[in-house]
Amino acid sequence: xxxxxxxxxxxxxxxxxxxxxxxxxxxxxxxxxxxxxxxxxxxxxxxxxxxxxxxxxxxxxxxxxxxxxxxxxxxxxxxxxxxxxxxxxxxxxxxxxxxxxxxxxxxxxxxxxxxxxxxxxxxxxxxxxxxxxxxxxxxxxxxxxxxxxxxxxxxxxxxxxxxxxxxxxxxxxxxxxxxxxxxxxxxxxxxxxxxxxxxxxxxxxxxxxxxxxxxxxxxxxxxxxxxxxxxxxxxxxxxxxxxxxxxxxxxxxxxxxxxxxxxxxxxxxxxxxxxxxxxxxxxxxxxxxxxxxxxxxxxxxxxxxxxxxxxxxxxxxxxxxxxxxxxxxxxxxxxxxxxxxxxxxxxxxxxxxxxxxxxxxxxxxxxxxxxxxxxxxxxxxxxxx
Amino acid sequence: xxxxxxxxxxxxxxxxxxxxxxxxxxxxxxxxxxxxxxxxxxxxxxxxxxxxxxxxxxxxxxxxxxxxxxxxxxxxxxxxxxxxxxxxxxxxxxxxxxxxxxxxxxxxxxxxxxxxxxxxxxxxxxxxxxxxxxxxxxxxxxxxxxxxxxxxxxxxxxxxxxxxxxxxxxxxxxxxxxxxxxxxxxxxxxxxxxxxxxxxxxxxxxxxxxxxxxxxxxxxxxxxxxxxxxxxxxxxxxxxxxxxxxxxxxxxxxxxxxxxxxxxxxxxxxxxxxxxxxxxxxxxxxxxxxxxxxxxxxxxxxxxxxxxxxxxxxxxxxxxxxxxxxxxxxxxxxxxxxxxxxxxxxxxxxxxxxxxxxxxxxxxxxxxxxxxxxxxxxxxxxxxx
Numbered sequence: 030x031x032x033x034x035x036x037x038x039x040x041x042x043x044x045x046x047x048x049x050x051x052x053x054x055x056x057x058x059x060x061x062x063x064x065x066x067x068x069x070x071x072x073x074x075x076x077x078x079x080x081x082x083x084x085x086x087x088x089x090x091x092x093x094x095x096x097x098x099x100x101x102x103x104x105x106x107x108x109x110x111x112x113x114x115x116x117x118x119x120x121x122x123x124x125x126x127x128x129x130x131x132x133x134x135x136x137x138x139x140x141x142x143x144x145x146x147x148x149x150x151x152x153x154x155x156x157x158x159x160x161x162x163x164x165x166x167x168x169x170x171x172x173x174x175x176x177x178x179x180x181x182x183x184x185x186x187x188x189x190x191x192x193x194x195x196x197x198x199x200x201x202x203x204x205x206x207x208x209x210x211x212x213x214x215x216x217x218x219x220x221x222x223x224x225x226x227x228x229x230x231x232x233x234x235x236x237x238x239x240x241x242x243x244x245x246x247x248x249x250x251x252x253x254x255x256x257x258x259x260x261x262x263x264x265x266x267x268x269x270x271x272x273x274x275x276x277x278x279x280x281x282x283x284x285x286x287x288x289x290x291x292x293x294x295x296x297x298x299x300x301x302x303x304x305x306x307x308x309x310x311x312x313x314x315x316x317x318x319x320x321x322x323x324x325x326x327x328x329x330x331x332x333x334x335x336x337x338x339x340x341x342x343x344x345x346x347x348x349x350x351x352x353x354x355x356x357x358x359x360x361x362x363x364x365x366x367x368x369x370x371x372x373x374x375x376x377x378x379x380x381x382x383x384x385x386x387x388x389x390x391x392x393x394x395x396x397x398x399x400x401x402x403x404x405x406x407x408x409x410x411x412x413x414x
Numbered sequence: 415x416x417x418x419x420x421x422x423x424x425x426x427x428x429x430x431x432x433x434x435x436x437x438x439x440x441x442x443x444x445x446x447x448x449x450x451x452x453x454x455x456x457x458x459x460x461x462x463x464x465x466x467x468x469x470x471x472x473x474x475x476x477x478x479x480x481x482x483x484x485x486x487x488x489x490x491x492x493x494x495x496x497x498x499x500x501x502x503x504x505x506x507x508x509x510x511x512x513x514x515x516x517x518x519x520x521x522x523x524x525x526x527x528x529x530x531x532x533x534x535x536x537x538x539x540x541x542x543x544x545x546x547x548x549x550x551x552x553x554x555x556x557x558x559x560x561x562x563x564x565x566x567x568x569x570x571x572x573x574x575x576x577x578x579x580x581x582x583x584x585x586x587x588x589x590x591x592x593x594x595x596x597x598x599x600x601x602x603x604x605x606x607x608x609x610x611x612x613x614x615x616x617x618x619x620x621x622x623x624x625x626x627x628x629x630x631x632x633x634x635x636x637x638x639x640x641x642x643x644x645x646x647x648x649x650x651x652x653x654x655x656x657x658x659x660x661x662x663x664x665x666x667x668x669x670x671x672x673x674x675x676x677x678x679x680x681x682x683x684x685x686x687x688x689x690x691x692x693x694x695x696x697x698x699x700x701x702x703x704x705x706x707x708x709x710x711x712x713x714x715x716x717x718x719x720x721x722x723x724x725x726x727x728x729x730x731x732x733x734x735x736x737x738x739x740x741x742x743x744x745x746x747x748x749x750x751x752x753x754x755x756x757x758x759x760x761x762x763x764x765x766x767x768x769x770x771x772x773x774x775x776x777x778x779x780x781x782x783x784x785x786x787x788x789x790x791x792x793x794x795x796x797x798x799x
Binding site for chain 2: 184185186187188189190193198263265272275277278279280281282283284285286287288289291294297298301304305306307308311312313314316317318319320321322323324325326
């Protein structure tokens with residue numbers, strides 16, 4: 030029996046790597062449903078290669094157009110489409126590779142319909158970690174991390190009792206601007222921000238790596254995924270990104286996962302867990318060649334978004350949602366050339382500091398706060414322009 | 415219920431570290447029996463601190479002397495004493511920290527009486543890996559490694575399926591003479607050989623580290639302990655000894671155990687497995703401080719004992735026994751000032767190359783070959799003098 034996969038966000042960086050894993054193992058995996066946003070050329074190729082049953086698309090016009098071309102496939106637009114992909118009949122596991130808060134409701138729907146989740150959309154846990162983990166526990170659904178850091182921690186946690194874990198140690202490459210002082214950041218360009226030293230990733234996450242917002246989101250994700258208090262999550266600067274992350278145990282031992290920077294490894298691990306299999310065309314990390322690994326303290330004054338992420342994580346409630354929503358709007362504005370690099374941080378800080386927490390939060394309120402934050406940050410940007 | 419420990423070789427380096435673990439956790443562990451060779455002062459202190467029931471000593475004279483001092487304790491001499499300690503009534507686990515081939519028979523006796531083994535005596539597996547592992551399987555006895563490298567591999571193997579392991583990667587510091595060319599080795603002194611760059615250990619193992627015989631014995635030990643073919647065991651030079659060893663999985667991921675160079679960690683791990691506990695007075699390896707790790711190819715021409723160990727491991731039968739026995743005699747002679755450093759290698763090579771394998775080997779024959787090899791190497795040394 031093949032493992033049936035639903036893929037949310039098939040045309041992004043993680044989506045493409047996932048398709049490569051499926052392509053290399055047609056005897057193991059079957060793609061039953063996927064969603065995409067705007068890359069229709071690639072979407073058609075995926076349809077013709079993998080013959081899914083359901084495809085989620087961005088609008089009604091696209092539904093009509095594609096239905097004419099592929100009459101046997103069910104096309105559904107917008108959130109309804111994402112949810113249909115996430116709950117596709119027969120799917121064993123849903124890989125959530127959409128970017129941003131749009132991943133939340135489809136992920137929750139997938140959990141409620143009993144699908145295991147391969148989670149590449151960290152915003153889901155950042156916004157609604159409590160609800161997601163509770164729903165997963167209730168349905169005995171596995172949440173399998175795809176982020177390389179969380180996958181590393183997940184891998185070395187196998188066979189260990191979580192109560193014996195003293196700390197999670199998440200490595201950070203430092204991103205594209207790690208060698209620049211704050212003063213030099215004032216006039217950096219989008220082009221230079223998009224040059225990640227170690228990983229080839231999507232635009233937003235590459236910018237998020239340079240501001241350390243990505244590491245901050247990872248801290249909050251790790252908190253929920255592994256049930257680890259924030260005091261026990263440490264960040265260490267590791268320029269090579271070879272050690273993907275570590276755990277420290279009560280007896281002083283550290284366990285680490287390391288290797289080449291190939292996202293197909295954690296993707297395949299999530300899809301095959303608890304088994305592993307040969308990774309075809311792997312970027313081989315050959316230990317027989319000389320190599321060095323460097324670890325250093327991360328300067329929190331240089332990267333103020335990291336302590337801010339810890340602070341919003343500790344405040345909990347809807348603070349992480351505000352932090353994330355402000356970042357998404359700001360980074361998209363920076364990518365669109367509307368604001369300067371350091372204004373990303375300014376907008377996030379303003380959103381977080383102005384936020385007034387509501388009592389008795391529900392998931393609906395969280396989604397409302399996410400929307401309102403986006404609107405407010407957009408307004409602030411317009412006022413300034 | 416306290417865990418009852420028998421300790422073979424209490425006054426050596428591993429023995430003392432083991433006693434420190436027991437001393438720090440009197441509510442967890444109880445020492446029921448131990449053996450020692452010649453350090454009677456320390457043995458008396460151990461008796462008075464831990465109140466064991468049985469003590470193995472080196473000769474009959476010592477039995478009489480100590481029986482007068484401690485009439486409630488049973489003292490037994492020589493091999494009989496080691497076996498009595500290894501099979502002590504009530505003992506749950508036997509930690510074998512004696513040096514050399516003398517560990518073999520007591521370890522086998524312990525297994526046959528159903529005790530788990532915390533194995534610090536690698537010669538046991540080098541000489542009789544097949545018999546030992548078979549006996550352990552038959553009695554469902556655990557063989558828990560204490561060597562830091564094997565403990566590291568054992569730790570990261572938890573929760574992994576051994577069939578998904580592509581390679582074991584054992585790290586080697588390179589020992590005291592790692593920066594000397596072979597030419598410079600001709601006139602090195604015992605004093606300089608005993609200065610290990612990273613670990614504080616007994617004399618013999620420190621010399622063995624410098625000749626790489628120790629790493630060779632570890633390769634053979636790993637072969638038996640983890641059922642891993644020699645082609646899948648790699649050695650990598652790692653000057654800091656921070657990464658204690660690694661495994662490489664089929665999907666390209668490496669899992670590593672790392673930390674400070676404190677033998678109490680692997681000792682305590684073996685004694686508490688599958689649990690872990692806080693290591694009191696640990697040498698803290700603090701990841702918040704900057705550190706670098708270096709890995710390099712190990713030069714087999716510089717360290718010819720390593721390929722020789724792989725060769726005797728592959729030949730199997732009694733070849734590893736001959737390799738080990740010749741090394742023990744030669745290293746003791748070097749420590750006693752009777753031979754030069756490079757003569758250790760010469761004697762091992764001569765013993766291995768002259769060895770003629772017997773058919774249908776039994777454990778008795780192995781022990782016989784061990785004795786004969788020692789005798790022959792002693793003769794060669796005498797002839798030369």
